[in-house]
Amino acid sequence: MNRSLQHNSVNRVMLLILDITLIAFAFNVSNYIRYGSLDLQHQYNVFFVLFTLVWWIVSGFKNFIIRIDSVIACDKRFANVVNAFIMHAFILASCIVIFNLEALSRLLLLYTYLSTALLIGFSRLILQLINKYFSNSENASTKFVIVGTGPAAMSLHQTFSNDENPGARFMGFFDDAPDRNSPYASQVRGGVADLKEYCLENGIDEIYYAMPLTSKEQIDDLSDFADNNFMYFRIVPDFSAIVKRDVNMYLYNNVPMISIRKEPLELISNRIIKRAFDIAFSLTVIMFLFPIILPLIALAIRLDSKGPIFFKQLRPGKKNRLFVCYKFRTMHVNNQTEVQATKHDPRVTRVGRFLRKTNLDEIPQFFNVLLGDMSVVGPRPNLVSQLDHYSKVITKYKMRHFVTPGITGYAQVSGYRGETKELHLMEKRVEYDVQYMENWSFMMDMKIIFLTVWNMIKGEKNAY
Template sequence: MILSGRAGYSKYLRLINISFDILVITLSFPIFFEGLGLNNLHFGAYQFVAWSIIAYFSGFYEVFRYSPPQDLLTKLFKQALLFTLVIIAFFPFAKTTVFSGLATAKFLATVFIAISLFKFLLFYYLKQYRLSTGSNFRKAVIVGYTPDAIRLKDFFEEKTEYGYRFLGFFSDKETNAQITGTVTQLQDFIIDNNVDEIYCSLNELDNAQLKDLVNFADANSKTIKFIPDAKEIFSKNLRIDYYEFFPVLSLRKTALHEPPAQVVKRIFDIVFSIMVIILVLSWLTPLMALLIKLESKGPVFFKQSRPGINEKEFFCWKFRSMQINETTEKSVTRNDPRVTRIGKFIRKTSIDEMPQFINVLRGEMSVVGPRPHLWTQNNSYSQTIKKYMVRLYVRPGITGLAQVRGFRGEITTDEDMINRIRYDVFYIENWSLLFDLKIIIQTVVNIFMGEDKAY
């Protein structure tokens, strides 16, 4: 299950928090360590990496609108303790630097006082902002009419500073005046009223209804959470969140939805794409331009509109491998007459994809991710294949797990696309930097070994 962070500009708050923290630690250390022989570049890079790793594994930025203040204090203490130890550990290896306990203490105290003040001021400002303006809220519905569901509704209505607006109960088992509609009416209501979060009492739904609701939430970027009861739920991604003393079960966001992971992946994409552009494309492009021009008239590059992250249009770059034609939205087939002689070679070796590293550098693609489909394929299969839209939650990739497992090229049956989507979703739900490196290595191996569907 993939969750989406919607609800207005709340999605920017974590980015603001991260940016402020990095700015504080970056601007502070030159002031306090001046004259100690510290290499500012080395120490700046060291503390940035250290801060990012500690924050990622400690969940420092996992603060939500329903998080109590004590959670903020706990996370601040943990981050401060670990960051202090890592900073002190730097100096024994910096041979030209004079360690000053006083300067280090002043630096760390300044950093965490500034960060703590900013976090608490922002935290309380947002609560007061919601109360005074009614803005920055999330619309919620509850499936089921149980005592726990009623308690949750009361929490939403009494604790307005948390920014929830309760729109109604949906149940097939109750018919009183409190019920807004039946479970069968739920999905239309969610779409019509732009509901953000669905809270579900598992006693209300059978397995088929539950599966259908989870698929609906995936396809429409809705957050779904579960009110605990005795019924078993099969998901590896469950966690418990507490709204004060009220527990709800949430399906976790994947790693690629977390800002630290997004930053790590983006930095890797930038570094990798720059290396490829300088070391490979700098000499490959003139060579390919000559070969392509010698065989056929037309541009060296072929640019095609594709759906990117969140279905945002971008133009995917390739070396032109076909004669100029009017059927660019038609997939390439085996022995396709549109493909030129040089085109057959560069498609077989995937050289035609190399200009997409420009797309990566521009932030439109990633080195590894779900391959961007044609718009005709996107419009067709998004309506018929469950979880298809999940692949659009992340940047498309030059290569991907589906491609290295053999599901690339021409789509001849629905099963081809279903298997491709299955691997795309698995990649998104199980992403790691090591996973990306493994896919890149397998892609290179496949190029030299040859692939049957590379035509």
């Protein structure tokens, strides 16, 4: 296992070096096509560093480009590359605006992207073919088998299948009671009693034991067999007998721990990525969009009704900590701020109805994002009165407060926004919020933001 991890680390570094080399080559080629020279001007040398740095971030945290899994379908690999370049372009465009790099040649940038995409795409295709050849050939340096066909065995097989280690070759499963309807049934070589003979005949190097840890005698027997025949014997714990749901297992100072709930944002690296994006995105909106729309919306609100431009209200945030949430005022001044807006609500002004339908009333919340009280994407912060009520009647309601609330969320773009006069509507919101927590990814945030903008353009019938 450690040998594989070390190989992967070296592999990733080598692929990153290859990428940087190809990007540098693409820059020089693009500069020659655009200006007829291979010498980059100073501003393009600076831009090359920025371009490469963003590519390192994109390829690193999402594994889009630093994987060469031969088992991933061709269309999936193509989609991964496209997604990586879309994300890279989005972040780079934000950097160009923030650092005032508009003087860069758009034509040179286009040439650079096209040539980089072709070079990196072609390099990954070649690496895929090499990986596939070595993985399926007799030249594979390490041959391994898995004892068991349960959840732990399947997870291990999937992990190794998605591993970019061309020196490992999977030789089969061994189980006394395999599932004959499993798609992996053809890879079962026999029962546990057949394992020793098979290993000796085929020169197996590693045995992974992925069955419930209930038979100490069997584990000791196989361990002794492996030791006596110069094979590595590794145990992959199967907790399916005591844990009936998906879990995450990790090591804390060499102490194994199980997390019952899957939460990608538990990882500090993911939290850093999300927070960095929140700061960059909120600053962009505050500096470039807010100064333009504030005078227009403020004038419209003042002409439409008496009262302040902004509306402030306490909302429960992460771990139920209250914070002051900012919005443009969309209602006549009233004393019923803890009552949810309804369809044709007389409290909502004419301008307020438009702001709500287009989500423009939420723009001031980007200050909440900058302050860290909110995120661009996350479960919407409900009213304090809703927290008190729904936490008593919806089992998983409090789970949504494990993460920072957002300006927009998965539930909202999935059709669950507006009034929640029936309990099942709030239950569906909570369901989508929990799904977001358990399946978070940067691309998921990008998708939600895109759908939010699209809904703003077309309008939403449940926004009132």
